[in-house]
Amino acid sequence: MSKETRSLSKLVLSIAPSQTLEITAMAKQMRADGLDVIGFAAGEPDFDTPQNIKDAAIRAIQMGFTKYTPAAGTNQLREAVAHSLKERHDLDYKPEQIIVSNGAKHSLFNTFQTILNFYDEVLIMRPYWLSYPELVKLAGGMPVYVDVYQENNFEPRPEDIERMITDRTKAIIVNNPSNPCGTTYKEETLKAIADIAIRHDLFIISDEIYGDLVYDGKSHNSIAHFSHNVYDHTIVINGLSKSYAMTGWRIGYSACIPEIAKHMASLQSHAASNACSIAQYAAVEALTGPQDDLYRMRDEFDRRRKEMVKLLREIPGVTCAMPEGAFYVMMNIREFKGKSFNGRVIHNSKDFTQLLLESAMVAVVPGSAFGGDDFVRLSYATSMDNIKTGLERIRKFCMSLEDGKPMYMQP
Numbered sequence: 480m481s482k483e484t485r486s487l488s489k490l491v492l493s494i495a496p497s498q499t500l501e502i503t504a505m506a507k508q509m510r511a512d513g514l515d516v517i518g519f520a521a522g523e524p525d526f527d528t529p530q531n532i533k534d535a536a537i538r539a540i541q542m543g544f545t546k547y548t549p550a551a552g553t554n555q556l557r558e559a560v561a562h563s564l565k566e567r568h569d570l571d572y573k574p575e576q577i578i579v580s581n582g583a584k585h586s587l588f589n590t591f592q593t594i595l596n597f598y599d600e601v602l603i604m605r606p607y608w609l610s611y612p613e614l615v616k617l618a619g620g621m622p623v624y625v626d627v628y629q630e631n632n633f634e635p636r637p638e639d640i641e642r643m644i645t646d647r648t649k650a651i652i653v654n655n656p657s658n659p660c661g662t663t664y665k666e667e668t669l670k671a672i673a674d675i676a677i678r679h680d681l682f683i684i685s686d687e688i689y690g691d692l693v694y695d696g697k698s699h700n701s702i703a704h705f706s707h708n709v710y711d712h713t714i715v716i717n718g719l720s721k722s723y724a725m726t727g728w729r730i731g732y733s734a735c736i737p738e739i740a741k742h743m744a745s746l747q748s749h750a751a752s753n754a755c756s757i758a759q760y761a762a763v764e765a766l767t768g769p770q771d772d773l774y775r776m777r778d779e780f781d782r783r784r785k786e787m788v789k790l791l792r793e794i795p796g797v798t799c800a801m802p803e804g805a806f807y808v809m810m811n812i813r814e815f816k817g818k819s820f821n822g823r824v825i826h827n828s829k830d831f832t833q834l835l836l837e838s839a840m841v842a843v844v845p846g847s848a849f850g851g852d853d854f855v856r857l858s859y860a861t862s863m864d865n866i867k868t869g870l871e872r873i874r875k876f877c878m879s880l881e882d883g884k885p886m887y888m889q890p
């Protein structure tokens with residue numbers, strides 16, 4: 480007899496451990512051993528948090544702003560967020576429609592817990608940010624994938640979305656600009672998605688965490704802006720981690736209709752209470768203070784983006800789409816599958832990543848972690864020097880790969 484009383488949650492057991500852990504651990508070990516590993520695996524800005532934001536946090540501590548706040552966030556921060564959504568995206572939200580959480584990831588967790596019932600389906604563009612499927616499953620929902628292709632700059636085709644809709648479809652996640660692909664959606668793509676969502680009465684979960692990091696003079700539009708009806712269907716997710724180099728501070732937020740916000744606030748009040756009071760205080764400074772550092776970081780990302788894409792495209796066999804937002808490039812490694820290095824065959828993105836790390840000492844993330852095995856993801860949240868040296872190593876590695884079967888498999 481199995482001891483049912485001590486069996487663990489089936490939901491939690493259904494969650495996959497992070498596929499990137501193994502590679503990250505290996506890179507870490509190599510660095511600890513004194514090896515000069517160049518890292519393109521980072522999922523966060525390499526910049527320090529701007530000084531005015533740090534100073535605000537120190538002031539908060541000194542004035543004793545160190546107690547519980549309202550669970551959904553301080554009035555001051557919710558007002559600052561509402562103001563910023565109006566200024567940047569022309570979206571009208573009242574402070575009570577904003578729920579401040581421990582990072583955008585927590586806002587997404589709250590969202591799925593609030594809207595999903597068992598077996599509800601959520602549409603996710605693939606390659607996807609790796610937490611989406613697990614967050615959906617944790618709420619009892621089922622991830623359903625819509626494949627996107629490099630040929631289309633990783634934007635979904637409306638007919639591909641439409642095809643995956645069933646009578647169980649509850650929501651669609653739109654991550655614009657996207658991680659891992661760096662795609663910024665064209666206005667007509669957003670409009671098509673919004674139309675589909677309205678026609679099938681779906682929630683739109685709009686993860687806009689990279690909304691400030693768009694290049695080529697483009698501005699970021701929220702899908703919520705099309706009409707009142709679309710606005711009502713949309714839950715906007717955003718946060719300060721990526722824009723303000725504040726990943727460790729844990730401030731994210733959701734913005735949606737009051738009815739949903741009310742339930743999210745109640746969920747969060749029991750699960751986590753408020754986000755850190757000090758970080759909330761600093762977040763007000765981030766949103767309302769001078770924005771020079773944000774633009775400086777964005778411009779630096781832009782320079783690195785261009786350099787990385789240029790160097791990648793110079794490698795024979797490599798293709799990549801030009802990312803227009805966030806700080807990632809998807810390097811297409813399809814040409815290298817079946818090739819070998821020192822007798823070891825590359826079957827998939829994980830083999831490629833492992834061999835690249837061992838032999839060229841460059842760390843990337845295998846695309847399989849995002850459901851895109853023809854790719855590896857490179858982050859340009861690292862110095863220009865690292866980009867130049869690292870890409871030269873990648874070029875040498877790719878050019879050293881050999882055709883055909885490895886020695887030990889030959890008769």
Ligand SMILES: *Cc1c(COP(=O)(O)O)cnc(C)c1O
Pocket residue numbers: 522581582583584585608654657658686688717718719720721726729730731
């Ligand atoms: C980093 C990231 C988040 C979460 O950021 P937080 O640090 O939790 O605010 C959410 N979505 C995407 C696509 C991300 O890359």
